[in-house]
Amino acid sequence: MKLLKQTAVVLGLTAAMLSGQALAIPVTVAGATVSFTFDSGLSGLFGTPTVVGDILSFTPTTYKAQAFNGSGFAAASQTFNIVVNAHSGYLLSAVNLTEDGDYYNIGAGSSVAVGGKLLVRDLEAPLLPAASGKIKTALPLTAVTSMADFQTTDWTSHTGVTIPAGWGGVDGIVNGVNVTIENILLANSISAGSAAFIEKKFAALAIVTAPVPEPQTYALFLAGLGLIGFAARRKSRAPT
DSSP, rough: OHHHHHHHHHHHHHHHHHSSSSSSEEEEEOSSSSSEEEEEOOOOOOOOEEEEEEEEEEOOSOOOEEEEEEEEEEEEEEEEEEEEEOOOOOEEEEEEEEEEEEEEEETTEEEEEEEEEEEEETTTTTSSOOOOEEESSSOOOOOOHHHHSOOOOOEEEEEEEEOTTOOOOTTTOOOOOEEEEEEEEEEEESSSOOEEEEEEEEEEEEEEEEEEEHHHHHHHHHHHHHHHHHHHHHHHOOOO
């Protein structure tokens, strides 16, 4: 049953994206405790996403940068916006991004790089500065291969954003955020006979949620703050 549900989500998203190439349409997909809304025609190099639990994942097949024989820099980039809303009874606490792929360098004049940012904005206060995390590989992309013993090397990247204190308006409960994934791949070949290639094969946006505290919990919390403030005032007024 779970497989059928996931397949239906993928087919529905694919149909919407194919029909929306000329006229993009908003697509909303429900996860376990959140929903994801995005423009069906703007996923570009990321491809068609799937949803499992509260994870929106992509398996791109054409997201790559390559440069050969001293041709200089080549770049592939994509920016994608997603609105994430918590289901009733939940709040958002963190947004995490995991990506991976592979690459190769042939010759001393070759190099590759991965970069970009994960940006998160509070929907209730969009003018506040975005919380951000840098997209950076876990290890340097310096492995070199050769035609005689050719192989690619895997790379991974992990970044995340914790929802800052002060977001969510008066009650401090963050129900919705705008998430921007900015991805850049670079390949550089500066000498004859050199080759550089890098590809993104997977990207997963994982949303961390928590149950909204019960009103009684809030009342106790506020009462505790009141007592702390009262005690502080008494201490400040006490004769020395």
